[in-house]
Amino acid sequence: MHKGKVHKFGDDVNTDEIIPARYLNTTDRGELASHCMEDADPRFAKKVKPGDIMVAGKNFGCGSSREHAPIAIKAAGVSCVIAESFARIFSRNSINIGLPIIESPEASERIKNGDIVSVDTVKGSIKNITRKEKYAFEKYPPFMRKIIKAGGLMEKIKRR
């Protein structure tokens, strides 16, 4: 269960906006978090609070394979990302590091910036507390659920 304030973004948000390449010369998670979304919204890293939720349009995370992107979002305190659709590598990176991502065209369209939203990943439902609305989403397939349940891909491998 995740609950937080929504930060809304548009379509095709790319990994250069999420974490610009000029900050890729480090693996320091705190430093990456401090530049999260810098080229889309320079104030984002300062205003984001632990538990907040990002909502975006289609093809979120397109572009490079940099895992720095979901790492920066997770390290900035974002509890989950909801979008109409996700770019492929961003999607697998998020699952591999345990950042919950949720595909819901309905939620992506209805939720507005600043709304308070709660997400139940077990039941597959999103509650918009501000607008008193509910949106359903498809739960992860069992294969992905195993990775998420283990706490990420490396944890799953450790157990092997």
Next chain:
Amino acid sequence: MTKKTNSMPYTITEKILLRHTKLKTIHPGEFINAKVDICLGNDITAPFAIEEFEKLNLRDVFDKKKIVLVPDHFAPAKDMKSANQCKILANFAKKHGIKNYFEVGRMGIEHVLLPEMGLVVPGDAVIGADSHTCTYGALGAFSAGVGSTDLAAAYATGECWFKVPESIKFIFSGRLNKWVGGKDLILHTIGDIGVDGALYKAMEFCGPVIEILPMDDRLAMCNMAIEAGGKSGIIAPDKITKKFVKEALTFGKKHGVGQNRRGRFYLSDPGAKYSKVYEYDVRKIEPVVACPNLPSNVRPVKQLKGISINQAVIGSCTNGRISDLRLAARILRGKKVNSAVRLIVIPGTQAVYLQAVREGLAKIFVEAGGVFSTPTCGPCLGGHVGILAEGERAISTTNRNFIGRMGHVKSEVYLSNPAVAAASAIKGRIAHPEEVL
């Protein structure tokens, strides 16, 4: 072919993936664990992978011959932090006896280097923690970009998880117009289907145009499959592939890479299923440019002639091969770069660099007033060797024109083929090659 691929009609992609599992059949949408033949990392993505792998406390990697490490993005190191990232790769290679670590002076842009060294052969399943790993589909391999954690997992297990992709077929027919190459074909395609037009899909390029398309152009096309959201690009291996791979294996051996693999040549079955089929008559395609800020924002060069530029970049994993430099040199020979423009030419590898020197191409670029750099990804991702200031505009043979990609958030990147970039450098504005010849 093998027994297990005879049962039902498959695409090349499905055949290769099936071959890398213990499964008897395979279906799009299914999750699989597949063995990988090569796993690639660079100075940006490998440090995370190495950090994660070392946490497992394993003594050895799964197979040191299948790991390739290329410090190319911020190398030669642009600052101390980048130097440290490169050092992590060098130390890891040394610790685990990984021979395919390419140090500055022997390295190149990874997706130009690996095919050149014969490190990828047809039928391979390749992963790379770099989105443009899809380039190797041009060799008839399944090849997909993944993340650092995937790479760490592969270092340990030799496997990677995949959702078997549906395939989309792109058929190109007709005769190519002058100055139109693989770069224009892929930009035209992305312009048609959009930046998520092939999301999660394998893009299979075929048709009479592709069958005679040179390997460098095929590599440029598959390279940008990711720009349409694709998981991979792929072209059926043929005589052109066979010749290229044979020469690459010989070249690799000469440089101590020594792969003794010839690969497996898979073809899509006649009854194979595609989620969509697109047909293009290439006679209708002119040289094109992708305008800011998406690679799908494609327009013919002729419509953009008024746009002035401050910089022209020729290079990258898309267009940093010898034929790209030959094309640019053909335009620039005996000409001068416009006084308001910086021309930056970056050969993809040391071999491309040396060949460009031997053929007199380097001389043409320098005499024209351009820079001829050591191989690096450099400006493509706003790393170094040509960052844009606020309000500046570049034409570039690279693959992305996102906001701030090459520098300041208020700078702009236009994507084109090498001939258009060279002509634009001369004119100081976006120009068609015919305007300068």
